[in-house]
Amino acid sequence: MCGIVGYIGDDQAAPILLKGLEKLEYRGYDSAGVAVYDGTSLQVVKAKGRLKVLSDMINGGKDVPGTVGIGHTRWATHGKPSDINSHPQVSDSGKFAVVHNGIIENYLALKDLLMKKGKMFVSETDTEVIAQLLEYYYKGDILEAVIKVINKVEGSYALGIICADDPSQIIAVRKDSPLIVGLGKGENFIASDITAILNKTRDIYRLNDNEIVVLKR
Numbered sequence: 001m002c003g004i005v006g007y008i009g010d011d012q013a014a015p016i017l018l019k020g021l022e023k024l025e026y027r028g029y030d031s032a033g034v035a036v037y038d039g040t041s042l043q044v045v046k047a048k049g050r051l052k053v054l055s056d057m058i059n060g061g062k063d064v065p066g067t068v069g070i071g072h073t074r075w076a077t078h079g080k081p082s083d084i085n086s087h088p089q090v091s092d093s094g095k096f097a098v099v100h101n102g103i104i105e106n107y108l109a110l111k112d113l114l115m116k117k118g119k120m121f122v123s124e125t126d127t128e129v130i131a132q133l134l135e136y137y138y139k140g141d142i143l144e145a146v147i148k149v150i151n152k153v154e155g156s157y158a159l160g161i162i163c164a165d166d167p168s169q170i171i172a173v174r175k176d177s178p179l180i181v182g183l184g185k186g187e188n189f190i191a192s193d194i195t196a197i198l199n200k201t202r203d204i205y206r207l208n209d210n211e212i213v214v215l216k217r
């Protein structure tokens with residue numbers, strides 16, 4: 001399994017993401033990471049090992065500024081546990097960051113296709129094709145790109161996506177992997193499980209398969 005947390009609001013995102021991921025530790029994981037929009041670009045920090053390794057790197061999240069972000073604890077299915085294979089996975093330009101729970105069954109064919117189009121892959125994960133595909137399809141409309149990607153990938157997924165071009169939103173979608181939305185006041189959340197956000201809200205919406213969420217403050 002793995003854990004996903006996302007936050008958008010007015011508070012600093014990284015400490016909230018780490019706290020949420022802590023609550024998902026019971027699901028088991030081999031590495032962890034966060035991506036936060038810092039006002040200019042996406043800051044991505046990730047590390048193999050316990051959540052504490054990541055947390056110590058960024059001073060409990062305090063060293064990463066920004067109020068919108070996504071976090072992940074990974075249970076490797078494609079590619080060994082390593083810093084590079086940890087999530088979030090990012091697109092070539094660093095514009096898109098993605099956290100993923102599940103397995104993309106046709107990732108090799110998609111990876112092949114994207115490499116022929118000149119995309120450079122750095123990880124061994126199936127998830128990286130999602131980040132790269134998003135950028136490949138992106139022509140200024142993030143939601144449109146997400147829809148094109150989910151029509152292309154086969155398998156199971158819960159996804160949290162942020163794009164540096166529009167940090168006023170997190171996009172989330174799921175198929176055969178769990179994902180919920182937590183509704184707050186002036187802040188909203190996504191998570192694999194309610195335990196990750198119970199200290200913040202009890203107003204929960206459970207996503208259906210293939211339902212897409214555009215999460216704003």
Ligand code: GLU
Nearest residue numbers: 002074075077078101102
């Ligand atoms: N298949 C993805 C990977 O190996 C996601 C695994 C997970 O759900 O943590 O990176």
